[in-house]
Amino acid sequence: MARAVSTQRKALNTTVAWTIGLLIFFPILWTILTSFKTEAQAIASPPIFIGFDWTLENYAVVQERSNYMRFLWNSVIIAGGSTILGIIIAVPAAWSMAFVPSKRTKDILLWMLSTKMLPAVGVLYPIYLLFIQMGLLDSRAGLVVVLMLINLPIIVWMLYTYFREIPGEILEAARMDGASLREELLYILTPMAVPGIASTLLLNFILAWNEAFWTLNLTAVDAAPLTAFIASYSSPEGLFFAKLSAASTMAIAPILILGWFSQKQLVRGLTFGAVK
Amino acid sequence: MGRIQLKKVTKSFGEVEVIPPLDLTIEDGEFTVFVGPSGCGKSTLLRLIAGLEDITSGHIEIDGTDATNVPPAKRGLAMVFQSYALYPHMSVRKNIAFPLRMAKLDQAEIERRVNGAAEVLNLTDYLDRRPGQLSGGQRQRVAIGRAIVREPAAFLFDEPLSNLDAALRVGMRLEISELHKRLETTMIYVTHDQVEAMTMADKIVVLRAGNIEQVGSPLDLYHSPRNTFVAGFIGSPKMNLVEGPEAQKRDAHTMGVRPEHITVSDSDGLWSGVVGVAEHLGSDTFFHIHETGLADTITVRVDGEVSFKHGDRIHLTPREDVIHRFDGKGLRLA
Numbered sequence: 001m002a003r004a005v006s007t008q009r010k011a012l013n014t015t016v017a018w019t020i021g022l023l024i025f026f027p028i029l030w031t032i033l034t035s036f037k038t039e040a041q042a043i044a045s046p047p048i049f050i051g052f053d054w055t056l057e058n059y060a061v062v063q064e065r066s067n068y069m070r071f072l073w074n075s076v077i078i079a080g081g082s083t084i085l086g087i088i089i090a091v092p093a094a095w096s097m098a099f100v101p102s103k104r105t106k107d108i109l110l111w112m113l114s115t116k117m118l119p120a121v122g123v124l125y126p127i128y129l130l131f132i133q134m135g136l137l138d139s140r141a142g143l144v145v146v147l148m149l150i151n152l153p154i155i156v157w158m159l160y161t162y163f164r165e166i167p168g169e170i171l172e173a174a175r176m177d178g179a180s181l182r183e184e185l186l187y188i189l190t191p192m193a194v195p196g197i198a199s200t201l202l203l204n205f206i207l208a209w210n211e212a213f214w215t216l217n218l219t220a221v222d223a224a225p226l227t228a229f230i231a232s233y234s235s236p237e238g239l240f241f242a243k244l245s246a247a248s249t250m251a252i253a254p255i256l257i258l259g260w261f262s263q264k265q266l267v268r269g270l271t272f273g274a275v276k
Numbered sequence: 277m278g279r280i281q282l283k284k285v286t287k288s289f290g291e292v293e294v295i296p297p298l299d300l301t302i303e304d305g306e307f308t309v310f311v312g313p314s315g316c317g318k319s320t321l322l323r324l325i326a327g328l329e330d331i332t333s334g335h336i337e338i339d340g341t342d343a344t345n346v347p348p349a350k351r352g353l354a355m356v357f358q359s360y361a362l363y364p365h366m367s368v369r370k371n372i373a374f375p376l377r378m379a380k381l382d383q384a385e386i387e388r389r390v391n392g393a394a395e396v397l398n399l400t401d402y403l404d405r406r407p408g409q410l411s412g413g414q415r416q417r418v419a420i421g422r423a424i425v426r427e428p429a430a431f432l433f434d435e436p437l438s439n440l441d442a443a444l445r446v447g448m449r450l451e452i453s454e455l456h457k458r459l460e461t462t463m464i465y466v467t468h469d470q471v472e473a474m475t476m477a478d479k480i481v482v483l484r485a486g487n488i489e490q491v492g493s494p495l496d497l498y499h500s501p502r503n504t505f506v507a508g509f510i511g512s513p514k515m516n517l518v519e520g521p522e523a524q525k526r527d528a529h530t531m532g533v534r535p536e537h538i539t540v541s542d543s544d545g546l547w548s549g550v551v552g553v554a555e556h557l558g559s560d561t562f563f564h565i566h567e568t569g570l571a572d573t574i575t576v577r578v579d580g581e582v583s584f585k586h587g588d589r590i591h592l593t594p595r596e597d598v599i600h601r602f603d604g605k606g607l608r609l610a
Contacts, residue, residue, distance in 0.1 A: 172328050173361035177422065178349045178378035187374075191365045 028252070035059070035245035042241040058246035066229065068250055075225035075254075077140050078215070079208035082147035083201055086155045089148075091197075094159035095185060099168055109160065112153040120150070120213045131218060140223045143215060147208045155204055162196030163189065199265050202258075209255045226251035277339050278353075278429035278462030279304045280325060285334035287317075287324055287486075294320055295486040297334065302430075302464060302479075304339075307456050310466045311473040311509070312483035318466045319434055321483070325464065326432050327351050338429060349378070354423035355432040358439060360415045362407040362422075368394075369403040372421045379426070393421040396455075413444045420455070430462035437472065449476060470510055474498070482506050504606040507532045513562055513577065515600070518570045522547075528601035528609055535562065535577040537595045542584070545591025549574060551584045565592065 005013075022029075033049070034042050041052045062068070097105050127146065128137075136142030166189065174188045190197065212227040219228055230251050233244040259266070280302040287295040294317050302308045310318040323329040325336060327348035335344050343351050354375070362371050372393055376386045394400045397417040407415055416436060423431055433452070437445045453476050456463050467473055473480050474494045482489040482497065482505070490502040494510075501507035507515045515532045523531040539545070540563070549568035554561055561582055565574045576592060584590055601609040 167359060167361065169357045169359050169361040170363065172348075173355070173357060173422075174363075174374070175328070175348045176326060176353065176355040177375035177426075179374075180349065180378075183378060188363060192363075194365075 028256075031245045031248050031252075034242055035249045037242050037245075039240055039242045042245070058242045059250070062233070062243055062246045062250065066232065066247075068229065071224060071226045071229035071251075072254070074140060074219075074223055075209055075227075075251075078143045078147060078223070078225050079205050081140070081144035082151065082208045083204045085144060086148045086152050086204060087159075087197065087201060090152060090155040090159050090200075091185065091190065093156050094163050095189060097156070097160050098163035098166075099171060109157060113157055116153055124213075124217060127214075128217070137218060138220045138223050143218060143223055143225075146214050146218065147211055150211065150214065151204050151207055154207070155200055158200045158203070159193070159196065162193050162200075165196075166192050195265075202262050202266055206255055206259060277304055278302075279339055280430060280462065280464070281335075281337040282325070283335040283337065285324060285336060286332045287320055287329065288332045293332075293486070295324070298486070298488060300481065300488065300491070302462060304462055305460045307453075307463045307465065307476060307478045308481060309473040309477035309479070310464065310481050310483055311468065311470055312489075313509075314468055315485075316483040317486035318468075318483050320486075322355075322432050322434055322464060322466045326353055326355050352429040353432055354426050354428035354430075355434065356416075356419045356423050356436045358435040360407070360419040360439075362415060362418055364407055367404050367406060368399060368410070368418050368421075371407065371418055372399075372425055375422060375426045389425045390421075393425045396424070397421050412440050413448060416440065416448060417451075420452070424455070424459070428461070430464060433463065433465040435466055435468070437467075438469075452476065471512060474510070480510075482509060500608065501532075501600065502608050504530055504532070504602050507600055507602070513575045516571060516574050517602075518574075520570070522570055523601075526599060526601055529604040530602040530606065532600035532602065533574075533594045534598070535575040537598045538574070538576045539593045539595070540576055540578055540582065540584070541591045541593070542588070543591065545593040547574075547592045547594075548589060549592060551586055551588045551590060554584065554586070556581065563590075565590070568592070 035058055036054045036056070037048070037052045038055060038057070041048055097109065131137045131142055134142075136145075170192070171184055171188060174184045179187065210227075212231075215225050215227045216231055219225070224232075230244070230248050233240065233247040282298055282300045284297045284299060285295060286293065286297050298321075310321060312318050320329060324331050327343070327346065331344060335342055337343060338351060338353075363374065366374065369390055372390045373386050376389060381389075390403075391400070394403055397420060399414070399417055399421060402410060402414060402418075407418065410418065416439075419436070436452075437448050440448060449472060452463075452465075456476075465472075465476060477494055479491060480494055480497055481491050484505055490497060490506045497506060497510045501510060501515075504517055508517060511534055513535050515534050516538075517530055517532050519530050523529060547568050547570060549565035552564040552566045552573065554563050558581075560580065561578050563576045563578065563582075563584065565576060566572070568574050574592065603609055
């Protein structure tokens with residue numbers, strides 16, 4: 001039932017919502033603004049908000065000094081690869097948990113999720129050593145695997161929630177109709193779960209794109225993605241805020257645009273099953 | 277062909293035995309109905325036959341070959357579910373064609389059979405719609421279409437009509453019976469509705485707590501129920517079961533009199549009682565009679581309209597030749 005809300009109350013709610021929204025968005029906005037300033041204006045005190053000399057100089061310098069496209073391509077491969085690999089492993093896993101649960105299924109799910117609570121740095125050393133031994137250091141393949149493993153619990157959990165919404169009788173009907181397990185997953189379960197799988201893909205892609213700890217620690221040159229591209233502008237060059245901001249803006253732009261266009265799908269995906 | 281035999285089949289979920297050892301033979305072409313109150317194991321039994329549940333011990337044979345460990349896809353049976361279980365992302369045409377596609381039939385043959393089934397079930401105009409755009413009755417027909425195209429050894433129906441409204445239910449009941457007459461394929465039908473069981477079945481299997489209480493034709497069960505449970509379950513309104521002196525007079529622990537086997541009079545009769553609620557159906561009237569000294573309520577069925585009023589004292593006489601007698605364990609006495 002809708003509650004009656006006064007106009008004043010509505011206006012207040014809207015103001016508060018916008019304030020919080022802007023507060024969260026402010027760092028990103030500030031980075032974007034700074035990227036258009038000169039280095040001097042970037043560190044000016046008090047800070048200049050809008051009335052500065054807009055310049056594209058920083059972008060030109062960044063573009064000239066490093067190969068943006070190579071970093072971008074690495075990001076796409078690593079985020080895309082780990083997402084696809086993760087889905088391929090997670091669909092059967094989530095299927096078995098949702099439709100053939102055992103007494104321990106809930107425990108396994110929680111245990112999987114609990115691995116996300118472990119500080120990543122705790123396993124940095126063993127993974128680093130493994131990477132050296134296997135010759136995976138600074139390789140895209142290595143990062144694809146690591147990021148896939150990092151995000152797998154979330155993918156499995158999300159898919160599990162979606163699959164639980166699908167009536168088991170439909171899968172049983174497919175079995176009665178002569179479908180093998182593979183056909184049941186391919187022709188019935190996956191098409192029915194497309195909205196859920198899509199938002200899982202999207203969220204996971206964003207998480208993998210933004211992942212900085214492993215991508216910074218396990219890459220040097222060849223496999224370095226956009227996170228490394230930003231980082232390369234922080235320390236060795238001194239504090240060139242404007243250029244750093246330009247690099248950051250370039251790095252986050254693709255994912256920001258992707259996120260913007262798919263926000264409906266994402267919100268639906270993240271709240272799916274929560275209100276039933 | 278579709279002769280299904282269950283031999284010493286049992287099913288337990290953990291510690292709980294839902295089907296104690298059970299033997300049953302369903303002959304080829306027979307319309308068999310499993311009926312019983314909810315929780316009696318009738319759906320579980322159907323799912324065991326389908327292969328959707330593993331049996332705990334015993335054997336299932338289909339046409340003489342052991343199917344106990346054969347997966348559902350390979351048993352050659354088709355099933356219609358209570359929720360219809362249509363594939364929501366596929367058109368009606370694709371839903372019906374799905375089992376044929378799984379059987380790797382060629383496209384022309386699939387087309388031919390889907391069109392054939394659609395014609396039989398009046399679905400031709402709806403072939404390109406999605407299940408979500410259909411009414412309940414149409415969905416049910418699609419589910420049946422998906423079952424018949426495969427030409428299975430037997431059809432399994434799991435309470436297929438319980439989601440339909442009363443008028444549609446009667447219509448679909450007739451359609452399924454018609455289908456059985458035409459196809460002459462074995463059908464196993466699960467329901468809790470004894471009217472469906474009585475009207476459709478060649479053979480009724482009455483279940484209680486996983487046990488078979490009686491197997492027989494609808495009229496066998498009506499005329500000679502093996503025990504008080506079957507006596508009370510089959511027939512509508514329910515049989516009156518009376519204990520005490522009146523039963524002892526007839527050498528029984530419990531006697532059963534069907535509501536249609538009692539005559540009513542305002543002047544004289546063997547028993548007397550006070551009229552409670554009357555249910556007027558037009559064609560006949562059910563009276564619920566109290567204060568008879570026999571049982572809390574005695575139900576009487578009278579043809580047509582009879583003008584007894586609430587509170588009237590009336591007289592009842594049972595037809596002695598059709599009184600059922602049961603012993604202390606509830607078993608029928610010869």
